[in-house]
Every structure is written in structure tokens, then in C-alpha cells.
Amino acid sequence: MPEALKFALYLLIMAGVTYLVRMLPLVLVKRKIENRFIKSFLYYVPYSVLSVMTVPAIFAATPSLISAVIGFAVALVLAYFERGLMTVALSGCGAVLATELILLLIK
Amino acid sequence: MELQNDNFKKGLRDGIPICLGYLSVSFAFGISAVNMGLSVLEAVLISMFNLTSAGQLAGAPIIAAFGSLWELAATQVVINLRYSLMSVSLSQKLGKNVRFFDRLWIAFCNTDEIFAVASGNKGAVGKRYMLGLSLTPYFGWALGTLLGAVAGDILPEIVASSLGVALYCMFIAIVVPPCKKSRPTLMCVLLAVALSCVFNYVPALKAIGDGFIIIICAVAASLLFALVAPVKDGMRTDLEVEQNA
Numbered sequence: 597m598p599e600a601l602k603f604a605l606y607l608l609i610m611a612g613v614t615y616l617v618r619m620l621p622l623v624l625v626k627r628k629i630e631n632r633f634i635k636s637f638l639y640y641v642p643y644s645v646l647s648v649m650t651v652p653a654i655f656a657a658t659p660s661l662i663s664a665v666i667g668f669a670v671a672l673v674l675a676y677f678e679r680g681l682m683t684v685a686l687s688g689c690g691a692v693l694a695t696e697l698i699l700l701l702i703k
Numbered sequence: 704m705e706l707q708n709d710n711f712k713k714g715l716r717d718g719i720p721i722c723l724g725y726l727s728v729s730f731a732f733g734i735s736a737v738n739m740g741l742s743v744l745e746a747v748l749i750s751m752f753n754l755t756s757a758g759q760l761a762g763a764p765i766i767a768a769f770g771s772l773w774e775l776a777a778t779q780v781v782i783n784l785r786y787s788l789m790s791v792s793l794s795q796k797l798g799k800n801v802r803f804f805d806r807l808w809i810a811f812c813n814t815d816e817i818f819a820v821a822s823g824n825k826g827a828v829g830k831r832y833m834l835g836l837s838l839t840p841y842f843g844w845a846l847g848t849l850l851g852a853v854a855g856d857i858l859p860e861i862v863a864s865s866l867g868v869a870l871y872c873m874f875i876a877i878v879v880p881p882c883k884k885s886r887p888t889l890m891c892v893l894l895a896v897a898l899s900c901v902f903n904y905v906p907a908l909k910a911i912g913d914g915f916i917i918i919i920c921a922v923a924a925s926l927l928f929a930l931v932a933p934v935k936d937g938m939r940t941d942l943e944v945e946q947n948a
Contacts, residue, residue, distance in 0.1 A: 603745055606766045606775060611752035613779040614786075619810035621790035623803065628795055636929035638792045643881065643888055644895035644921040645785040646815065646874040649757060651896045652903050654871040659864050667865075671872040675879035681724040681816065688872030689727070693865035700861070 663695035706826025707798040714835020721816045721836075722843035724873055729844045731866035732759055733851020734858070739767040743852040750848040754814055754841065756870050758782045761913070784918055789818045798827035805830040812837035819877050887932035895924035 597605075629635055658664040671688040679687075729750055736746035741763060749766070753759050758779050765775045790813055794806075801809070809830070817837055821828050828836075855863060882889040898920035902908045911919070 602769060603766065606769065606772065607745075607748060607752055609772055609776055610749070610758075610762050610766065610779055613776045614753050614755055614758055614783050615811060617780060617783045618786040618790050618813045619807060621787045622794050622806050622810040622813065625791050625794040629791075632933050633929050636933040637925050638788060638795075639934050640888070640891050640925035640928050641785065641788040641921060642792070642815070642819070643878050643892050644924040645788075645917060646878050647892045647895045648899040648917050648920045648924075650871045650874045650878075652900050654868055657867040657871060659861070663865075664868065667868045667872065668875075671868075671875040672879065675876045676883065678880050679876065680720050681873050681876045682720055682727070684876035685724055685727055685869045685872040688868050688875075689865045692868050693862060696861050696865060 658692050659696060660699060663692045663699070666695045667692035707800075707829050708824050708826060709798060709800065709829025709831045711831040711835040714832040714837075715839065716835075717820050718817075718836045718839045721820065722839035724816065724869075725840050725843040726847040726850075727866065728756055728869045728873065729847030730851035730854075731863075731869050732756065732763075733848040733853075734855035734863045734866065735760065736763045736767075736848070737852045737855040739764050741767050741852075743849065746852040747845055747849050751845050754812065754844055755779075755783055755786070756814075760870075781915055781918055782913075785815075785921065786813055789813055789815070793818055793821060796822055796824075796828055797833075798829040801830050801833075805833075809833050809837075812841065814840070815877065816840070816873070887928055890932075891924050891928040894927065895920050898923060 629638070654668055655661060655664045658667065667688045670691040671684050674684045674687055732750065733743075733746050736749065736759075737743065741749070745766075746763075749759055749763060753762070761778050761782050762775055765771070765778065790810060793809070793813060797806070797809070812833070817840060821833065821836060824832075851866075878892055882892055899916065902911065902916045902920060908916070
């Protein structure tokens, strides 16, 4: 199989699966959910999913642990003061970059 | 939910901060994708057809290596399973003018951040608001991937790797504010994080695989708190994210 065709097949599978996972519940669930337990579960899910994805993965996302810890701390503080998504993301990256540059100078 | 927000311009305005955030995150994805051996065009196509940060980061290496199609499909199901839950939640939020066809494209655009902002609205959201909200993030995601893939080779390694935390920082920005206002939310997040650490640092549990670990930990923590701290009637059952950017 030519490389481009093979890529197209992989892309199709990936996109198809990702789309179905999002589309089916949105199309199938039409009525308002009244059940308090299900409502509560749905309330907690986004926060727990995002937390699990972030910790501990963020600590392995940079060249050194210390820069990741500093980036994490900066993001936590700014998020606590309810800065916007972009401010928090770019400041976290900036803190990691600054730490890595300092480490480079010390070595 | 009598109130409905269906203003296209308001949607556009709410979407711009997400778009800017996506530019930096997809820029990081573009860099990684090219490093994994994908071409610039391939990286951009993946972004235009998937619109899922974590799923793409996990899927790109499998595509680059032409690995198992089953592994690719399973990884996407598990990592993106949270979107099913978000779609169920979003289904409760859509206004009366949202028809079947609209649900088809709204589902495609249901990312963590678009979902969070849509849910943050006081009442129901209409299709015009959702279109405005989704438009700039979609193109920002594709454009950022293109720029990252092209610039990946030019940028110094140290800068490129710093951008790898952008995605995680954005998640932190979504999770922390509601934890200030609701103690059960904070406890649920702390439990989820503790479980996640256990699964990641105990080798036998780590072998379960990243995608499955995310689902197990998040579902366990959410189930427990739905049991012990159900949300009160009248309490908002959606994300309360305020956009300050």
C-alpha cells in the first residue's frame, strides 16, 4: 500500500473513533437527566479527568523535574487567582523555559 | 434553563481566548508530530480531523510508526471517553433551536475547553452561539499545528520542550477555580490525583496503560463523590469556568 494511502486509512480510523465517541451521546441523549446521582457524576467527571491527565504526567513533560515543578506551581498560583487559560498556559511555559535557561547557565 | 444564549458574536468573543490557547498548545503538538517523523501536511491533517489534544499526542506516534490499527482505535476510545461524558453533559445544555444536524457538528467541536466555556453560560446555549464559540478555536488548532510543524526544526530544543507543558497548564486553569468555590470538588480532584499517582508509580498498575488509567481513576473518584457529595438541587451541574483572558 502506498504510504499516503496508508496514512489516510490510519487518519480515518483515528478521526472516526474520536468522532463517534463524541457524537453518539450528544445525538442519543435528548431528554433532561433528572437523576441526582447521574447529574452529580457528570458534574465531577470533567474535573477528575483533567486532574488525572495532568498529574503526574506534567512532571515528565520537561527535560528536568525541577522546571516542571516550577511551571506547575506557577500555573497553580495563577489559576487560583483565576487568570485566563492563555495567561496560565503561557506563564507555565515561560516559567519552565526560564528555569531550564538558569539550569543551563549554572552547569 | 429558560434563558437561552444564542448570540454568534458573543460566541466568537468567548472563543478567542480558547483559540489563542490552542495556538500555543497545537504549536507544541506540531513540533512533537514532526519530531515523531510525520510530515507537516500529515500533522495538520491529524489536527483538522481530530481536534483532541491528548488523543492526538497519543495517536501521532502510532500513526508515525504505522503501528497496530487496533491499538490506535482503542487508545482513542479510552483517552477520548471523557468526551462521551462531556457530550452527555452538553446534551443537557443545548437550547431548543439545536436540531439533529447541529448536534452532528457541535459533537465534532466538543473539546475540553469549548465544553467548559459552553457549560459556564448561565442558561441554555443555541446553535449560533456554539458556531461562534467553535469557529476560531478550530482554525487556531489547525494553524498552530502548521506553525509548530514548520518551526519545530528552527526553534531551539529548550524552547520547544518548554511548550510541552502548555496543555497541562491549561487544564490546571480549568480545574482550580471551581475547587475554590466547592470543597467536594476539591476533594474529588485530590482523590483523582492521588489515584493517578498510585497507578503511575506502581509498575504493575502502570502496565494497564495510560488511557485506561485515566478512565479508572477519574470514574472511581467521580462515582465516589457522586455518592457521598451529590450536587444539591439548584446547584449548577455544569462547569463554572469564567473567562478572564
